[in-house]
Amino acid sequence: MNFTPDFAIYLLDMVGIVACAIAGTTLALHKRFDFFGCILVSMVNAIGGGTLRDVMLGRHPLFWMTDLNYVIVITATSLLCQVFFGAYRRVAWTLVFFDAVGLAAFSVIGLTVALSLGAHPLIAMLMAVMTSIAGGIMRDMICHEIPLVLQKEIYISASIIGSLLYLGLERLAVPTHITETLTLMTIFGVRMLAVRFDWHLPSLQLKLGR
Amino acid sequence: MNFTPDFAIYLLDMVGIVACAIAGTTLALHKRFDFFGCILVSMVNAIGGGTLRDVMLGRHPLFWMTDLNYVIVITATSLLCQVFFGAYRRVAWTLVFFDAVGLAAFSVIGLTVALSLGAHPLIAMLMAVMTSIAGGIMRDMICHEIPLVLQKEIYISASIIGSLLYLGLERLAVPTHITETLTLMTIFGVRMLAVRFDWHLPSLQLKLGR
Amino acid sequence: MNFTPDFAIYLLDMVGIVACAIAGTTLALHKRFDFFGCILVSMVNAIGGGTLRDVMLGRHPLFWMTDLNYVIVITATSLLCQVFFGAYRRVAWTLVFFDAVGLAAFSVIGLTVALSLGAHPLIAMLMAVMTSIAGGIMRDMICHEIPLVLQKEIYISASIIGSLLYLGLERLAVPTHITETLTLMTIFGVRMLAVRFDWHLPSLQLKLGR
Numbered sequence: 001m002n003f004t005p006d007f008a009i010y011l012l013d014m015v016g017i018v019a020c021a022i023a024g025t026t027l028a029l030h031k032r033f034d035f036f037g038c039i040l041v042s043m044v045n046a047i048g049g050g051t052l053r054d055v056m057l058g059r060h061p062l063f064w065m066t067d068l069n070y071v072i073v074i075t076a077t078s079l080l081c082q083v084f085f086g087a088y089r090r091v092a093w094t095l096v097f098f099d100a101v102g103l104a105a106f107s108v109i110g111l112t113v114a115l116s117l118g119a120h121p122l123i124a125m126l127m128a129v130m131t132s133i134a135g136g137i138m139r140d141m142i143c144h145e146i147p148l149v150l151q152k153e154i155y156i157s158a159s160i161i162g163s164l165l166y167l168g169l170e171r172l173a174v175p176t177h178i179t180e181t182l183t184l185m186t187i188f189g190v191r192m193l194a195v196r197f198d199w200h201l202p203s204l205q206l207k208l209g210r
Numbered sequence: 211m212n213f214t215p216d217f218a219i220y221l222l223d224m225v226g227i228v229a230c231a232i233a234g235t236t237l238a239l240h241k242r243f244d245f246f247g248c249i250l251v252s253m254v255n256a257i258g259g260g261t262l263r264d265v266m267l268g269r270h271p272l273f274w275m276t277d278l279n280y281v282i283v284i285t286a287t288s289l290l291c292q293v294f295f296g297a298y299r300r301v302a303w304t305l306v307f308f309d310a311v312g313l314a315a316f317s318v319i320g321l322t323v324a325l326s327l328g329a330h331p332l333i334a335m336l337m338a339v340m341t342s343i344a345g346g347i348m349r350d351m352i353c354h355e356i357p358l359v360l361q362k363e364i365y366i367s368a369s370i371i372g373s374l375l376y377l378g379l380e381r382l383a384v385p386t387h388i389t390e391t392l393t394l395m396t397i398f399g400v401r402m403l404a405v406r407f408d409w410h411l412p413s414l415q416l417k418l419g420r
Numbered sequence: 421m422n423f424t425p426d427f428a429i430y431l432l433d434m435v436g437i438v439a440c441a442i443a444g445t446t447l448a449l450h451k452r453f454d455f456f457g458c459i460l461v462s463m464v465n466a467i468g469g470g471t472l473r474d475v476m477l478g479r480h481p482l483f484w485m486t487d488l489n490y491v492i493v494i495t496a497t498s499l500l501c502q503v504f505f506g507a508y509r510r511v512a513w514t515l516v517f518f519d520a521v522g523l524a525a526f527s528v529i530g531l532t533v534a535l536s537l538g539a540h541p542l543i544a545m546l547m548a549v550m551t552s553i554a555g556g557i558m559r560d561m562i563c564h565e566i567p568l569v570l571q572k573e574i575y576i577s578a579s580i581i582g583s584l585l586y587l588g589l590e591r592l593a594v595p596t597h598i599t600e601t602l603t604l605m606t607i608f609g610v611r612m613l614a615v616r617f618d619w620h621l622p623s624l625q626l627k628l629g630r
Contacts, residue, residue, distance in 0.1 A: 037570030058270035150247030360457030
């Protein structure tokens with residue numbers, strides 16, 4: 001198999017899938033879900049965003065229905081993760097780390113897919129955000145958590161900064177694989193730095209002398 | 211631009227969109243979500259119901275993907291709302307008022323769209339209810355609230371009373387713009403009166419001498 | 421009307437619909453939702469899984485839009501259930517029993533539909549699980565409960581055991597109606613026995629001498 005750009009995207013997709021499956025299983029175990037419950041939550045986390053994107057764009061059949069690798073990789077990841085979960089304790093950091101990997105990977109893929117279908121850049125950015133956060137939001141809703149990504153955290157912002165960088169570099173005719181690598185690193189970097197240094201978006205609310 | 215019936219419906223849609231964006235941002239700020247979190251919740255609230263309706267009816271592309279006005283109006287509304295949120299304190303009343311405006315606008319639009327596609331009146335009423343409440347239910351689910359619309363409140367009932375009125379007036383061959391105006395006023399009025407005078411639906415449960 | 425296999429499946433579908441409508445109304449009443457709130461929750465519970473399946477498979481129009489029986493049966497069931505709710509107290513057992521009936525019926529239907537569309541057996545099993553549990557998960561999310569089906573309960577497992585049995589018997593060329601009956605009884609039986617004797621899936625976690 002040659003290392004074509006399409007194959008690079010496919011590989012990136014699998015990285016995101018594995019990262020989200022780990023994040024999903026970690027939260028599900030923390031909530032004491034059972035074997036199949038954990039697998040289901042990792043599926044929602046890993047392919048929920050892409051499914052929503054394809055349903056909204058009317059693309060059938062869905063990507064994971066024709067390529068069994070997705071279901072197999074998620075199930076295997078969740079299984080391994082369940083077996084070795086006892087070996088680590090740092091649920092919060094695991095979630096944050098793998099969520100950031102998934103965020104970066106799925107932002108780039110969402111952007112690429114939407115642009116290749118001829119969507120307006122603004123809609124493409126919206127699709128990138130949605131593809132990368134919808135799975136995690138659905139996971140949090142099923143697991144009865146207030147979605148982390150909507151709270152005072154640099155999360156959606158990281159995806160948007162990355163998308164703007166991508167669109168800018170593309171306009172400058174930078175080669176695609178460099179654009180994609182820089183975008184990935186930027187999104188992951190901004191997100192991890194935000195967690196490390198506790199960065200937050202400033203509130204927009206006017207303070208009226210109270 | 212002439213003031214055609216289609217344009218009136220478009221304007222009505224925008225009124226509903228703005229109302230729902232305000233309601234969504236208000237709840238999201240109350241939950242201390244960040245800048246983009248508030249925008250996302252207002253999008254879910256404003257275009258969630260219509261998106262669900264179009265996905266169920268198989269209408270592609272989705273209305274907000276081809277007309278950027280939706281995304282722009284929601285973002286601008288949410289932004290303004292975030293800036294001036296500090297100026298008012300009455301979260302509950304703001305939610306109730308703008309939810310009622312959105313309920314009225316989206317019920318009429320849902321009914322019109324479904325009927326124009328030749329749906330059975332019963333299905334059209336269901337679509338009207340769904341278009342008008344699904345966005346709010348999704349918002350409440352994301353924000354970790356028990357959906358207000360399902361509790362002991364005259365809410366879905368207001369939409370159904372309005373739909374019945376609409377179907378009746380249409381059968382009587384009343385001009386469309388009068389039918390629509392009367393329906394809008396009825397739904398908004400019933401809902402606000404129900405809140406003001408604390409009307410509730412009676413429970414159907416048989417009381418067995420306990 | 422002759423008793424054809426198609427009619428048997430339709431009847432089975434209605435049994436599942438009624439069971440899920442009862443389960444949905446029971447939980448909604450328990451949560452003190454109003455008249456229309458209860459009907460809406462029973463609709464989500466009864467046709468939510470099938471709607472999700474059809475939207476994912478791109479089958480339009482949705483089954484309940486062309487056949488009004490679904491909406492009518494759910495509304496009537498929910499209404500009766502609301503009237504006579506006062507007569508019984510055992511919410512938990514009612515939920516468990518009717519959930520199990522729905523699980524069995526919708527697993528068989530999901531499997532049959534997906535296989536008849538030529539899906540890979542693995543995807544068909546996934547579709548069977550999804551059709552049978554998605555409605556209940558959506559119900560629990562709306563009602564603010566952690567989804568029962570994902571916790572330490574033999575639930576998804578019962579559906580998967582049934583699906584494996586179905587695929588095995590089909591391979592052995594057992595007549596379809598016998599295969600379906602045996603599968604139904606197996607899923608329902610495994611689920612009820614698991615509740616009765618408090619069976620759980622063993623945890624996969626490695627215990628590292630703690």
